[in-house]
Amino acid sequence: MAELFTAEELEEVERLKSLYPQPQAALLPVLWMVQRKYGWISLENIRAVAELLRLPYAHVLGVVRFYTMFHTEPVGRYHIQVCTNVSCMLRGGERVLEYLAHKLGIAPKERTPDGLFSLEEVECMGACGGAPMIAVNEDYYENITLEQIDTLLEQLRRRAQEESRFADGASNGNLTP
Structure with a gap:
């Protein structure tokens, strides 16, 4: 358990558990904590969450696999989800996915x-x-057009480059074009 969460994070888990009549009801927020920390939820971390909340492993695994917001494999820094259900399909969702x-x-x-x-x-x-729509990480983009996708991808690439420059110490904190 110590490897999954820091002492401070375990305090947050305890706080979350206290918000519910049954501590196990904190499952979704705890899974969010894991995914935010690691970017995805490994089988090892599913087992650790099950132990932490005293839930059967199969139950936690089922919850993780049910919700598309949880990832059981590593995803990109920008994870793009494209809806192709009926409303989005009728308004171009499949075309957005292909594009x-x-x-x-x-x-x-x-x-x-x-x-x-x-x-x-x-x-x-x-x-x-707002069909067709996509989500990038936790941000929704509704009524998305192919032109907007081009702009969005360029913005995300630029953001990643700027963040990389800051992480490498190549900037003094002032943005330059």
Whole structure:
């Protein structure tokens, strides 16, 4: 358990458990904590969460696999989910998926070689009124057009380059064009 969470994070888990009549009800927020920390939820971490919340491993695994928001394999820094359910399909969701696959050079369930992007086809994400829609990590983009996708991909690439420069110490904190 010590490897999964720091002492401070374990305190947060305890706080979350205290918010519910049954501590096991904190499962979704605890899984979110794991995914935010590691970027995905490994089988080892599923087992650790099950032990921590005193839940059967199969139950936690089932919850993780049920929700498209949880990833059981590493994903790109920017994980792009494309809805192709009825509303999105009728408004061009499949075309959006094909376009993204072409632009990124990957198929759904793959990552770009640099690990920057991953692509996933998903069922309804609850934004049918804004179809077609995509999600990038936790941000929704509704009524998305192919032109907007081009702009978005360029913005994400630029953001990654800027963050990389800061991480490498190549900047004094001032953004330059």
